[in-house]
Amino acid sequence: MQTSPRNDCVLGSAFTLAYSCAQRLLTFRRMSPRLRLIHPWTALALLALGSAARAEEPMWVDARVSTYAQYFQQALVPGLPGAVARVEPSFPLTVSAFLRVGAIDLPNAPDAVSAEVSAWGSLGPRDGRSVDGDVTAAWAQYKRGQVRVKLGRQVTLPGSSRFVRFDGAAIGVSVGVLDIDGYAGWVALPRWNLARGATLLGFVGDGLKDPLLMEAQNRAGQVTAGLRLGLRLPASSRIAVAFHEQHDLTGPAFRVLSADVGTQPLSWLGAGARASLDLQALAISEARVWVDVSALKNVPLAVDYSYQSPSLLLPQTSVLAAFGGAAWHEVGGEVTVRALQSLKVTGRASGQVFELTTQPGARGQLRAVWTPGIDGRLMILGELARALIPPSGYTQLRAGARYRATATITTSADASAFFYDQPIRGVSSSLTGVGSVEWAAKPWLRAMLSATVMRTPYAAFEAQGLARLVVELDPVSAGGLP
Amino acid sequence: MRGDGKGGVVKALTTYRRWMLLALPLALLAGAACNRGLLTHFPHRAHLATLECGVPGKPACLSCVSCHQSDTNKHDAWAAPTAQSCAGCHQDSGDKWQHSVRPVLATLPAGKKIIFPHERHLAEPELKGQCVKCHAGAVGVEGGAPLFPPMATCLSCHHHQEQFAQNVCTTCHKANDLRGLEPVSFFTHDTAWSKRHGAEARAQPERCETCHAQTSCDTCHDSTKPLGPAQRNPEALERGLVHRFDFLSRHPMEARSQPGTCVTCHVKTECDACHITRGVSGAVAGGQSPHPLGWASGLGTATNLHGPAARRDISSCASCHDQGAATNCVRCHKVGATGGTPHPMGWRSTQSISAPECAVCHGGMP
Secondary structure, three states: OOOOOHHHHOOOHHHHHHHHHHHHHHHHOOOOHHHHHHHHHHHHHHHHHHHHHOOOOOOEEEEEEEEEEEEEEEEOOOOOOOOOOOEEEEOOEEEEEEEEEEEEEEOOEEEEEEEEEEEEEEEEEEOOEEEEEEEEEEEEEEEEOOEEEEEEEEEEOOOOOOOEEEEEEEEEEEEOOEEEEEEEEEEOOOOOOHHHOOOOOOHHHHHHHOHHHHHHOOOOOOEEEEEEEEEEEOOOEEEEEEEEEEEEOOEEEEEEEEEEEEEEEEOOEEEEEEEEEEOOOOEEEEEEEEEEEOOOOOOOEEEEEEEEOHHHHOOOOOHHHHOOOOOEEEEEEEEEEEEEOOEEEEEEEEEEEEOOOOOOEEEEEEEEEEOOOOOOOEEEEEEEEEEEEOOEEEEEEEEEEEEEOOOOEEEEEEEEEEEEEEEEOOEEEEEEEEEEEEEEEEOOEEEEEEEEEEEEOOEEEEEEEEEEEEEEOOOOOOOOOO | OHHHHHHHHHHHHHHHHHHHHHHHHHHHHHHHOOOOOOOOOOOHHHHHHHOOOOOOOOOOOOOHHHHOOOOOOOOOOOOOOOHHHHHOOOOOHHHHHHHHOOOOOOOOOOOOOEOOOHHHHHOOOOOOOOHHHOOHHHOOOOOOOOOOOOHHHHHOOOOOHHHHHOOOOOOOEOHHHHOOOOOOOOOOOOOOHHHHHHHHHHHOHHHHHHHOOHHHHHHHHOOOOOOOHHHHOOOOOOOOOOOOOOHHHHHHHHHHHOOOOHHHOOOOOHHHHHHHHOOOOOOOOOOOOOOOOOOOOOOOOOOOOHHHHHHHOHHHHHOOOOOOOOOHHHHHHOOOOOOOOOOOOOOOOOOOOOOHHHHHHHOOOO
16 A cells, blocks of 8 residues: 555545635625624634544535436327227426435544435326325434444345335444444335335325325334344455344244355456345245356456245245245356457356246347447447247347537437247337437536337337436436436 | 248248348447557657667657656646647647547546556656556557556555455545546446346445445336336446336246346335236226136136246236235135145245234134
8 A cells, every 4th residue: 555545635624624614604794694693603613623523535415416307109008908099198207316425524523424315206197196206215324433323214235135225223333354234124115005105205195085095004013124244254255144034014024044155266256155045934035156257357257046936035924925936047147258449249148947847948148339439439239139938038139329429419329129939919029219319518417308219019109208407416426327 | 831831931031130130230340349549649659669769860768757747746647748748859749739639529547536656656666667567558559458557457566455345445546536436447347247236235335335325226226216227318328227128018028037036126016006007907997817818717727827827936926916815816725725725845934824824825724
């Protein structure tokens, strides 16, 4: 390790931030007589706080607001038998907003607090609903040394492969090579299930119309808790065991014990495995083993084996969980060839074997992405995929391109054809074309127009329009997608 | 027979045409891919290695800092040459400079500067003051090493295992930059990353949080949003978004291909919510059944295929059928009814038979 960044930041950060805030507040004093009274004291307090904290990192804020306006003119799928398909317009407006704050200083605890809030809302006719929305994240985290505490609506990855959104607390502690993580709270119920729609923003209105809904949204029994013990080992290896329990209204829905290991003994070799045991059925619900080999730098190879028992992935409070039992196995591989810097070809293939069924399945995909030129303005993509899913299957052909026409305007076109082995509603193919134009008006403002046309077994012609407006306060890695 | 033969030929020709449709653009792509250059048009190799210099009548030998004049003690030591840099040797310095600068639309590989003391590194005996040990792309051939070294170059000397295990990245990266960085050569999210990311996030959530917000997960995994990621981002062509294009037609096949995979993101009632809206559900009066005639009637008949289908993927059944006492499965499969036991061989459960979900069928049992 060559240098320490602390030299750059020790006196920057909180002091600078507080000083800058103080300066701004003093400037705003001209705006209002009331501010004139408050701001000098506020500024002084900020200066005191800033000088006491001496943080390593200045406080940062990421924010993004994405607005989508859609327009549909589509032939709806037929309803009652013999009913004439109705064509009707739909123009919902969806807004999603995201705010993330980090490196907030507390006295004697610099950079200790971070927080995130994320929500979306939809207005306009869509699927019989006119108002909809949800809060997907709302948490604050305190981190000091090797201890971290997170409170609020958050996501956890329990021992099973599924992630769980819950309202509660998560605590993590690292002691030497041992990592301990625990969580507990109320499960954030999926808003699709209106009878249990505790998270629906528009739920209050529904609840007033039908008091039974209010009663049904009681989450008293819908709790979750879990614990994970992880051990960091030499050679980038790790091993962990985890326990996850999740209760439904009628009892324990998931009670899972899982273990996972991961290792990278050589710079070009990585491997891992994971297995989950359903403690109620006393059976393995899923398992996975993988190996990644990059001995040939430009030809990384990945091999996977996975096992799943679908009935054990259902909540065990479901009657149907006792009905199934046939597991399936999959062996697959993926290889990427970067023979030339501008061309990347990726091949994937996998085969599925289903217990109690003689017909296996298989999938394969070949994709080439070409980015010619030194400026990366143009990207061309070609793809061929084949899936054998007895008794049917499909072949896909796809071609797409993206072109940065100017420093601020980017266009894209994407087309795909599917050929089905067995006709769907008497039609053996579908064709889709998508086009878009995006204008990055400012570094913090992007506007996009997109159109999709389709010919599918369910619609002789379907067209959709989408306008997207994204406002970003700071470039963030919030998935890289609006 | 004759008709069959002709049909076979037509089918073969159709298949052949489909393959040709793909093979042709791929061949064109492969041929054209050779046209890959450096990040700049400037002939670095000529100026640094092949130019005759340092002898009487010839110009003085150049080094990197002859043009990239900046303080090598600073982290952002790289400085773009100006037209004046060329004026010492070239009379048409303006044109030369204009021709060799990086195209306006080109973006730097990483896009962020790192905390890097150039002077100290150049003094290392392994480097002998040579910038090109790391910036090999400056004098390389087209299609060779990149001009700006990827992180793999740093890791060839500095292993950083301890920092990586502790998720400390700020030794080299500025804290504010991390959230906007995209891994280029190290910890890249390609190849089988979509299959690995869950395991990584479970084992090292803090590492993910260095760059990503929880909203990153929700971008794809929150299926409650009215717009899927493929719809929201039509320009993200290279992303492996599973619901692209005509997924409505494909979704029964995709669910059957990898049973249980849908419930990674979708909850059990979600399918029915959509089916009810579109009138393809038993929960709608007069709704269409997606099952063929005789699907669950007539014991042992050829059309009665619901048993094997349920064995193969009960989660698909659960997506529409009620999972409590009201499910129509109970009517035939409860104890004493004609459907027989639905439990698979070797069925075990730690649940008491009086548990609500067991009592639905075993209600009459002691």
